[in-house]
Each structure stands twice: as structure tokens, then as C-alpha cells.
Amino acid sequence: MTDLFNWLANHESGLSAIAAMMAIVAGVVVVLSPLGAGIRGFFSGDNKAGSGQSQPEQELASTKAQIIEINTPPPLITDKPSIAVLPFVNMSDDKSQEYFADGMTEDIITGLSCDSRLFVIARNSTFAYKGQSPDIRTVGKELGVRYVLEGSIRPINDRLRITTQLIETETGTHVWAEKIDRPAAEIFDIMDDVVDGIVIALCSNIRVAESDRAGRQRPEELNAWALCVRAEILFISQPDSEAVSRAIDLAQRATEIEPGYAASWALLAMLTSVRVTNGLSGNLAEDSEQALSLAGKALKLAPNDPHVLSCCGFAATWAGQAAQAIGYLERSLTINPNNSFARLYYGAALYCDTRLEDCLEQLQLFIQRSPRDLYIGVAIFHLALCYVSLKDYEQAEHEARVAIKHTPGFGWNYITLAMALSGLGRDSEAQAQIQQFNKLESVLTRQRIEDIFHLWIEEPKHVEQLISLLRQAWADS
Template identity: 30%
Template sequence: MEIGARARPERTGSRCMDELDSAPDLLFESFRLDRRVGVLYRLGQADQSAPVVLGPRAIGLLGLLAARQGEVVSKDAIIKAVWPGRVVEEANLNVQVSRLRQILDQDRAQGSCIQTIPGRGYCFVAPVTRLGPDAQSASPSITELGTQLQQRLSIVVLPFDNLSGDPGQQYLADGITEDLTTNLSRFTDLLVISRNTAFTYRDKPPDTRQIGRELGVRYVLKGSVRRSAKRVRVNAQLIEAEADAHLWAERFDCALLDLFMLEDAVAAAIAGAIEPELLKSERDRIARRPPQTEDAYEFHQRGLWHFYRYTKEDSVEAQTLFRRAIAVDRQYTQPTVQLAITHCNAAYLGWADNVTFNYIEAYELAQHAVSLDARYPPAHFALGLVCMWTHRSDAAMASFQEAINLNPSYSAAHVLLGQMHLYRGHPEEAIALAEKGIRLSPKDPRLFIWLPALAGAHYQRGHYAQAVEAGRRSWMLNRNWPAGLRYVIAGLAQLGRVEEAKAALEELKLLNESLAFVEGNLRRLYKDQAAVDHILDGLRAAGFD
């Protein structure tokens, strides 16, 4: 895969985070914070303990406050340590503090472990015991840890091998490894093992099963870097640790122009490509086994399995499962996001009994998801999607852009931002953004949804053959998704291939019974009504009425 380069974000705050990573384990109240793997344990009787599900930001915040027990830590200092190099609103910090309080203060009689000091910051007031490396561990053994943590979607990026034949080129492989770890950490669904822990496996035999057990991760990403003259080749492999099974592999070739830009470009491309593979593998794994617990995570994953089947019946089942996940944990952002998207999809695909109600509920859910976690890119994506379908085009573009700002590898956001440019009468920009999104994740299971963006942009430019090709690829990938087929029919008719268009129309009518339904959807999206008439003219020429 040939890739381009992008501007490198400024790297700051790494020294502070390294200091946090080296802090000892911390014991307080009925909890132990294990800094080695970034996990909080709730301690029980008979030395039993169970991991608490917390994101990396919450773990970093807790580690900082608990390590400085009794001190007031300013909000600026917290943000610099927990969100290094990023501009973060204070509301994001408030969300993380609230989440920690919900967990830490459940059985606490007097006040919160984390006290707000007005005008100054936060102070951790519970007594803290610092455990050195020789202390008796209250945590499970490494094997037990692996068994427990593997209930979550988790990954480690092993140090990439330097195959250049020059030890002096190791810095290039290390830079790509670090950038990949950072990029994957932006996917809130993933627990990503820290760079410091991952680098302890340098120059060791890559026994993925053992690494999975020791770190409690389900997936391992490894690879190599080879530099030759002015070219660099990067190979990457995604492996399911327990089965030692390869899920994905790709080779990236690029020109050696600017090392920082090169590292970022490769890391972004790999992160964008493996994320859908990880999520698909996780959905399939959950779906293969019988239901085990009334667990929000499991309900969410089972819902995703139905969601991605893209049928009306599976949409209904997905909505039920997402609601059950939310009922178990009302602060769980992911099923809230997915329920919003599922409601929106059902409305514009004609699967909803009350389209207006679906759009209203989808909008409220998406707004709530953003309020739960303003740093979660899919929450902004969901809000953008609903706004796109409810005549809020400015808000849609802003939401998709915010999703990209939070995660530059967010392929779907690039594509839908391109669609917004199409609906505003700028097909050239639409093509560029759609192609970029597809390039970030060329084997994505959602590719059939993205290709109609290309088809529509080519159609509006009068490139009917390209529109037919992109639309046909979408239709061949998923025959329950009619958007691409519409451009196939209209494009063929515009090319004078009316009989082919009529044959394709028979398939479209199985999903979209009338032209009025298609017209209603198009007029929800396009600002330029002449563009809608252009599409309808092609469909009418094929005999659709």
C-alpha cells in the first residue's frame, strides 16, 4: 500500500507520563492500583480481587492523584499529565473525576476520596500505601490477570524489528512503534498496553501466546521496518494471542522524505486499517459463545454483531441489546452511540414505523453520548450522522471534523465529511475525502456504505462510468444496502444503457418500493435541489416512478 504523509503533532508531556508509569503500586481503601499494567483492582475476601473497567485516561488521573495523596493538584497540571500535548476542555476532566467517584465512593461513608478544592484543583484524601517491588501482591498472578483482563478488547504493540542491517536505524522502528501505540490509544474501545511495558519484550522470542497471558491482552501487533536508500517498507501483522492466529497483515511502502511525517503517516495508516479488524474479531468471538453474564460489555458486543448484519430484523435485535447494555451501565458511552446510529439507520432505510420519532431519539442519544464522553470520537461521529439526516448540515460537518481531530485515523468520519461536501455541491472535495477514508481502511466491513459517496460525487461531476463502477462495488459487497445501486441505475441510464438500468431497477425495488421514498431521502441530504433532480432524472429514465 502506498501512503502519503501528514503533519506531525507536537510531542509533549512524555517525561511526565514516564514518571507516572514508574510509580509503585498503590493500595487505598478496598482498591489496588497496579501501575505496571494500568489496572485498578477491587479487593475482596481471601486475597481475591477483580479488575475494574476503566479507560486509560481515568487510570492516569487516578494514578496521578493517588501518588500525590494529600496534595492539591491543579487542573492544569492534571490535564498536562493525563492528556499530554492536547488541548482539552475542563469538562473532559470533570467527566473522568465523576467516573472515578462513582467507583471509589460506593461504600465510602464520609465524603469522596477525591475532594474538589474550589479555585485550586483536586486532592486525593484517602490513605494510600505505596507498595514496592518486593511487597506482597494483592493482585492476581500474571496468569490470573491475563484471564480476567481478556474479557476486554485489548492489544499490545510490540517493538517493530529493524531489518535495515544498520543498528543505527533502530530509531525509525521505535518511532513507528511509539506512534502506533499513541494512535491506537485514541480508540476508546481499546485497552492499549503502555509503550514502556511493551518495550520490555524487545529482542525476546515473539511467543504471542505467552505475551497474551502475561499482559492479559487478546491481540498482539508486531512488525518490521526496512530502509533502503530513499524508500522505507513497513510490514505489520495483527495476531490473536490465545490462538496464535493471524487476523490481518499488510505491507506499506513509502518514500523517505521527512522522518517525522513518515512515522506518523505509517502509524495512522496501520491504526486505521486494523481497528475494524479488531472490532470484527471481537464481535465474532462474543457471538460464537452462549450468553454468560448480564454484562453491559457483552450486551454491547452482541448488539454490534447484529448491527453489522444490516437487516431489519437484526436492527431490531441490536436496538434491544444496546438498550440492555445501557440499563446495566448508564454511563457506558459505546452502546449509547450505537443505539443512536441504529435508530438513524432504521429511519433512512425505511425500517422504522415512525421515522420522525427515530430521528428525534437518535439525536437525543447522540447528544447524550457526547455529554458522557466528549473525547470519544464515535460519539461525535454519531451526532454528525444524525445531523446529516436532519437538516443540520453545519453541525454535521463540525461533528465529523471533531471526530477526525480526536482520531486522525477515523476512516468513516473522513468519508462522511466528504459526503457533506457532496451534499453542499462540492463533489471534488467529496472524492478526495472519501478516497482518503477508504485508503485508511481499505478492507473495512463498512466499505459498502462508503462507496456510494464516491459514486454520488462522480455522478454529479458527470463521470457516469466511474459512478456505476463504485456503486456496483457497493452493491456486490452488501445487497441489503441500496444506496450504491441507485447510482448504478441512474448512471447506466445516463450512459444510454437503459436495458441494463432496468434490470438493476428490479433489484432496487425489492428494497425501495417507490421513487417517492428515494426522493424523500435525497432531499433530506442535498442542499442543491438541482443535484437531486439530476439523480431522479436518471432513475426515471430507467423506468422508476
């Protein structure tokens, strides 16, 4: 430890010159946000990290939108240390234990994010490196960070062997390292120790505030936590209708194993709200009410858990309670300002509340700080939809086309582009986009989309504008 503090003293000036990019966690949850139609094809694009395929050449937005180009490194700041946590490597021969390593990575990211003195890179951005052995200097440049944490985990019977190392990206210097061999039942204490060690290394001898830690509820049963992690991974890696149903089953089992674990109820609320937006719901009102009820259970158990708040904000948004969602998401961001999942859906909730300029601000902030996030396409989709509502149809067209390049299987992109083209009077092109949407989506009809608009958005004039553009593009339905 003495050597560590000597290193910090010699590098004090360097610690303030930190690159940053705000993060997400989805803290659990998912990191995902299957908003609406196209969930079956959301990850069907060819822009997987590490595939060697080119990124879109267009800028993510024009100067008006002030969005950075996808290949442009994130902007640097100088007031906080920034860190990226790479996916922990599962050293077990049993690949079914992969979720254990992923879950530990997520929880370490969440723990670090709750310290407002740090900038922590989004889980979705760092998981782009999963299965790779990237050069740490390259990671630092690509993510705009000064520090990277990497580690491995090997479950052996009822024990865990974990190695972690914190590396300064400019020089490759090892700042801090730890080897742990402890009972698996102590996994949450282990993660807290790792978080504390990193904070000490980056911020000298300061600790994560006890009030922040108190807000993060831990499960009593490891199985409940594991089920939630498996549900999230399933939902992210295979976000189709069948996967949604299976993820709901896993989350439901977690609530049965440990009824007092708020994260499982929050995850179940979020997944239930997905049914509302992707055409799985047979009754929008009933499923919306159920999602809100589940969110209420979660918040009663853990009212100050930022992950629970962000998931419940997601659920409330798509259950038609935007004002309520805004309250949850603002509280989540106050507790954990690095939660880019909350940032993205805060923007979406502001859109549904017809606070369009505020929506643009939050979405642009998300895109600037998380340019490698898996949900960058969803963020740009929301941006395009917001420009449609602002009647800036040229900008909306531009953003919708960028969104399609990122996520060509996400059906709502084509609906948004069709509405923008209708606004520009290019009806034949708009109708072509509706045809493309229909090739992707067999469940969502025009009437169901109109019903969803009515559910999401309270302002009548706002809804009428969207429906008018939709009908103009979908004139033969």
C-alpha cells in the same frame, strides 16, 4: 525494560521507516455503516477474507479518481510508526465470551489511535484475520505496517489472563511482550497499560497524552460496555432488519444499566438513524428527531470522546443534519486522526452538504488508507453517488460496478448505477438495474427513496437532479 530501550537504540533508524495506513475504529461503533437499503444483504457478497476467492480485477477507480487497485499494498510513509492490532484470541471454552476478546481488541485500537504520533490500522481491516493464524511477515506486507500486536485472553471466574506481544514484521523480532493476570473488574486499566506499553516500545519513553485519555470516557459498569460490544458485533455480523432491532434493544439496556455511559447513547443514536435509511422507519421525521435527541444526550456526557463524536456524526448525517454532522466528525478526526469510520462518514456528510469535491477527497483518502476495510464497498458506493451528482456519469458507472463487485447485496449500489446509466441515456440498462434492486428490496419504494433524498440533502437543485435520474430509470413506478 533496559533491554527494550537498548533494542530501540539499535533500531532507531528503522522506527522512522514505517509503513502506514490510517485506520478506523470504529471505535466502537461499529464499524459499520449500513447506509440505506440493502443492509440485509450488505455482507452477503462472496468476498470474505480468507475465503480464497479472487478480488475484483478492476482498479478501484481510474487515474482521475486516483484510487489504488484492491490488491496493491498501501502506500508507505516514513514519518510515523504504524501498527496493526490483530483480533485477540478467546482461549476460553465458552464461545459466548468471544465478545470480550473482540471488545478488548477494539478498545486497544481506539487507545492507540488517539496518539497522533502513530498510524493505527483500521479495526475492520485487521478483523479480516479473525480465526486465522497468519504469518506476521505476510500481515505486514498486506497491511503496509512495520509492527503487529497479537494476544489472547482467558476469562477464569472473576479474573483475566492476558498475553500480548508486539512483533516487528520485517524480521519477526519480538519487540515487547506482557503477561497479565488481574481481576476482570480492572479490564479498562489493563487496556490502558497495554496501550502505554506499546507506545513506549514504539516511541521510546513517551506516553499517551493525558488529555487524549481524558477524552475517552470509560463506563463504570462492565455490563454496559459488554452490551454495547455485543450490539456492535451483532450489527456487523448480521446486519438485517431483525439484527438492527436486537442491537437497539441491547444498546437500550446499556443505557438503563448505566445512564451516564455516553457510548451507549451514541450507539443507540446511530442505530436509530439506520432505521431512517433502510426502510424500517414508519415516520422519517420522528425517527430523525429521536436520533438527534439521543446524540445530544451522548455528547452532553462526553463532548470530547472521538468515538461518541463519530457515532453522533453518523446519526446526524442520516437524520438530515449534514452541517451539524460535519462539525462532529471534524472534531472526532481532530482528536483521533486514525478513525477511518469518522473519515468515511465525514465524506458522506460532505456529500449531503453538496461539498462534492471535498467529499471526493475524503473518500479517496479512506480508500487509499484502508483498502482491506470491510466497508470499502460502502466507500466506493459513496464515491459513485458523488460522481452522479457531479454529472460525470461514466465515472459513476465505473465506480458503481466496482461497488457491486464488493457488496452485491447492497441495494443502493443498483440505484446509483441506474441513475448513472440514465445520465448516459442508456434507459433500458438503467431499468434492468432497478429490477435488480427490487429483487433485493421489498420495503423501499421509489417515493420513499425520494423522501430520503429530500431528508439527506438540503440543496434543492442537487435533490432535483437525483430524483430526475431516478424517475427516468424507474419510469413505470
